[in-house]
Amino acid sequence: MNWWPWASSEASPTHGSVHWRVTLNATMSSFPETNSRCLRVLMVHNRYLVKGGEDTSFEAEVELLRQGGHEVECYVRSNEEISQRGRFRTAIDTFSSSQSRREVGSILRANRFDVMHVQNFFPLISTSIYRAARDCGVAVVQHLRNYRSLCAGGLLMRNGQNCELCLGETVGWGAIRHRCYRGSAMGSAVVVGMNAWHRIQRTFVNGTDRFLVPSELVGRKFKEGGFPADRIVVKPDVVPDLSAHRAGDKVPRAIFVGRLSAEKGVRSLVEAWVREQLKTPLTILGSGPLEGELRSRAARNPAISFLGQLPLKEACQAMAESELLLLPTECHETFGRTVLEAYAGATPVISSRGTAPGDLVVEGETGYLVNPGDIAGLAACVRRFFSLSREERHQMGRVAHAHYLTHFGREHNLELLTGVYRDAIEANAGRHARGKQHCTKQ
Incomplete structure (x- = not known):
């Protein structure tokens, strides 16, 4: 077994860093202008080896900004590079990547940007790019879509249970002891060291103007972990309107969509x-x-069926055709994307209280809430929903869709995002005189 978990024999050959310019004239915007001046944004992202939700969210926000008439350039590195770089060099990059700082600095010097939006910097890009932005007088917005900067495992979970052992600690010794980063003591030590270094150096306090979090729960955890509360802003991830998937006649069934693992509450x-x-x-x-x-346990009730893993489009279609989505999560999920996908298809939701998905449910209007792990309570909620008349159930679905359009639609999301950018720009201008921070082309 490879003791360095970032390295993988299945990784593709290195592609190196990627930098491309994506622009769209404001007159081509599909949204009303949110401000008289379009913004110039450098979007930074470290892609995962296997494409996941954060990669999808990065792409969605680039597209959102483009459609809103804003100019976007992207600096992207991929974990496909890791197999070629070696474990020692990757560990060094985790703390400070001279390559990323140099390349980002070059991009910033070549153009006048308003803001640098960092989606994910781990493990190849690092926070060294903050310094490049500061040297050029560019505002910095850091997205926090996982708990990596608080928890070596990134999930605030251990052995299928919520865990906050290292939350707020300068050095998370427990993460090394429990091998929280992919079962590797060495890999865990590197991540713990990175987090300790940033806490001691006040990297996030000194290097960023605003933090974006996808839910109130994530914001609370980062505040508890010592991040500056006055800079944390909640902005839901971008979820497209799936009205086209809405079925005219919904099937009177409940549906679960997600990973079949303990933290998702699927056992309950x-x-x-x-x-x-x-x-x-x-x-x-x-x-x-x-x-x-x-599957073995479900054999005792013929009402349960399994469809396996489906492509996103087909999964959304299945949700839109169902009368109810069940998402009884039992962990500190960062966002409830599946909840919004259900709302977009006019499907109500039953989820867990005190969780990010549960925070999206309006009790009695767009669905119902149950305590995490409460099996009897979950069954009672299901019975309550299906005791409603067909018209009442469908009306709840229509309310859920209207709630999505009002609070989570693309126009509203764009307005939130650009508002955060402008706040960051103002904060940056207040902290640093533009004249002193101006970067000349080299």
Whole structure:
């Protein structure tokens, strides 16, 4: 087994860093102008080896800004590089990447940017690019879509349970002891060291103007972890309107869409159907480590069926055709993207109280809430929903869709994002005189 978890024999050959310019004239915008002046944004992102939600969110925000008439350039590096760079060099880059700082600095000097928006800097880009932005007088917005800067594992979870052992600690010794980063003591030590270094150096305090978080829960955790509360702003991720997927006649069934793992609450979900012998059809979409166990347990109730992993478009179609989405998460998820995808398809949701997905549910209007792990309570909520008339259930779906359009639609999201950019620009101007920070082309 490779002791350095970033290295992978399955990784593709290195592609190196990628820098491209993406512009769109404001007259081509599909949204009303949010301000008289379009913004120039440098978007920075470290892609994952296997494309995930953060990569999708990065692409969605680039597209959102382009459609809003703003000019975007992207600096991207990929974890595909890691297999060629070697473990020692990757560890050094985690703390400070001279390559990224040099390349980002060159881009910033060549153009006058308003803001640098950092999506993910781990592990190849590093926070060294903050200095490049400061040297050029450019405002910095850092997105916090996972808990990596607080927790070596990135999830605030251990062994399938919520864990805050290292939250707020300068050095997270517990993460090394428990091998929280991909089961590697060495890899965990590097991430713990990186976080300790940033805390001691006050990297995030000195290097950024605003932090974007996808939910109130994530904002609370980062505040508890010592991040400056006055700079943290909640902005939901971009989720497209799926009105085209909405079915004219919904199927009277409940559906679960997600990874089949303990933290998603899917074990409690199946148990609710088995113990309470619910008759409502339950369709489970997804795959994961608990699939075998769940299929075996579900055999005791013929109302449960499994469809496996489906492409996003087909999964959204299945949600839109269903009368109810179940998302009984039992962990500190950073966002409830699936909830909004359900709302976009006019499907109400039952989720867990005190979680990011649950925070998106308006009790009794767009769905219902249940305590995490409460099997009997979950079954009661399902019965409550399906005791409503068909028209009442569909009306709740229409309310959910209207709620999505009002609070999470693309125009509203663009307005939030550009508002944060302008606040960051103002904060940066207040902290540093533009004349002293001006970068000349080299």
